[in-house]
Amino acid sequence: MGELRADWRLRLRRGDANGPLCGAGVLVDQDTVLTCAHVVRRPDAVMWVEFAENRALEPVAARVAPGGWLPEGAGGEDVAVLRLDSPRPRARPAPLEPRLLSGMEVFATGYAEGFDDGMTLWGRISGASGERVQLDAATKAEVVRAGFSGAAVCTRPFEGRPARVVGLVVSWRGDMGELLPETNRLAFSYLIPVDRIAELSPTVKELSSPYAWDHRFEARLNRWFDEPADDDPVKITVVPPGSGKERSLRHLLHRADEVYHGGRSSRPDLADHALEHIDFPPGQYLTYWDWLLGARRRPVRVPVVAPGRRPATVVVDGFDDEPEPGPLVDLLARLRECGVRLLLVFRHEGGTGWTAARDALLRPALLGHADALLARLERAEFSRAVRLGVVGSGSLDTVTESADRYRAERRALDTLTDPGRQLTRLRELITALRAELRPHDRT
Structure with a gap:
């Protein structure tokens, strides 16, 4: 079956870490969250986002993104797109599913009063109700309630296919207008489907596209990080700007020990940080730092990976953005002598530094x-x-x-x-x- 916990299921507070619980949200990218506009209340509000099912991820403040205020009425559907104050690339985002079928079994996890750690309710997709979709529960006790607004409505997970988010819980309605679903004769839940949110938000339209992510690339890259002894010590890959492959890469860069951004990062800084991961004689820092930068002859003893450690990994993100790749190639070649593994990311095949990277880094490493x-x-x-x-x-x-x-x-x-x-x-x-x-x- 599917995973019990999900990084992308979020609990929201209003204002700060001590604010009242006010609803749920869905992480759809490393810095993008979906919830209901009525949960946020105002377009200038500050929300506090908690990763309720993964306490290793630090909570963070969030605000309405530009163009992300889509309240009920005036063409909106009670949706707010939030931007985190700082991204959370370690969190796995929700897989969005724009297809919604009548009779589909779904579930949602919300934070109703007395259930701060979450409660999960099940139901089936019923019929359309304007731009919203009715969700039928088996009993009135399983109708959503306060604390569920903004929660992800998810498909039932099956072996090999995780739960997918088909919409957001937006409201419930009872025929007698009573405060609780149980005290009405009839009560139903309502959601706004992903495909409708995509019509309102270009961000969601892009993220719900089948090309939003490159999961095969993610699997290959995760394997490269996980299996240093069996996978290539140097990899060259092309990641076109604005592609699903690029979005997937952004969520995996945190796995590298060091990331060098072509044209923006500093070679002395890279040499400094790399020496934290390799073993060299005490008191010899400047000797080896100068050698890495080509300012001193090769030491008698080449430093190696510190005992008991996995080989360090360096990702060069945007190799062909480096205006003069020669000195960078020389530094990376010396890091290779120290056992450092390299992932070289180009924006375009054959870009600046391509031949040098192939001949001086890739080919010797593979041999x-x-x-x-x-x-x-x-x-x-x-x-x-x-x-x-x-x-x-x-x-x-x-x-x-x-x-x-x-x-x-x-x-x-x-x-x-x-x-x-x-x-x-x-x-x-x-x-x-x-x-x-x-x-x-x-x-």
Whole structure:
């Protein structure tokens, strides 16, 4: 089934951290929240956003974004788009679903009086009621109430498909006008669907598009951060401005140990911060800092990743925005000697510094990675043969037969003079080596 907790389900207070609970909200981007306009009350109000289901995320103030005040009437539908005072890229945003079907089973979590930690109610999508949609509950006790306004209306999660947000709770209505749903003869909940909010807000229209995010890219990048020993030590990727891939990247940059913004960041600062993640002799900071910046000869002892630590990761965001990439490439090459892993993000394929990054950073790193995988395969094959008791004077030549075959392919790569062809063959070799190693890693 789906996840029990979600970063994107928000609890709202009015004013500050000590303000009264007044409703719910939905995080749809690292700094964008949807809620009801009547929860916010005024377009100049300050709201306090709490990540009720992930206490590791710090609460933050929020205000109505430009063009985000869409109150009931005058073409609006009781919606407010809020902008966080500081972004929360570690929070996973809500997946928005513009399709809404009658009979769909849905649920919403709100913060009614006495339920500050949340309560969840279920229902089914019924029919349209103007621009709003009626939500039928099994009993009147499951009709939404005060504290649910702005809450995400979500689809039932299934295996492999998480809950998706199809709308916001905006109100409930009883036929007798009583204060509680239970004291009316009939009572129904109402939501405003995502597709209607998208008609009113360009921000929501963009975020509800199927191209708003690049989830395959997210998965590859998360794997790169998670598996330093098995994934490429240097990656080059193209992330076009304004793309879903760029939005996904913005939510993952926090995973890097250091981020260098091309054309805006400082190389001395990068060298300074990188030395926090690598091991060098005591009292030798300036020696190694000068070496990283090319102002001093190579030290006798090249610093390495500090013992017990994962290799540090540096992301260069906008490599082709760097006006003079040469000094940056030299610094990154020295960081590679220290075991630092690099993700180089270009805005455009073939942009400024592309050839230098490929030849001085990517190709040497992948050649070294292939050599390391070959050594692992050779050790794994020999160890397996020892365990099986097949190592003898007559079998030494065949114990590491696969590794020997791949090592011949590796030597052949050194004879290729075309960089593009060599990289293609090199990637094929690395892919094959990883496949050979998987059965050994499971034993």
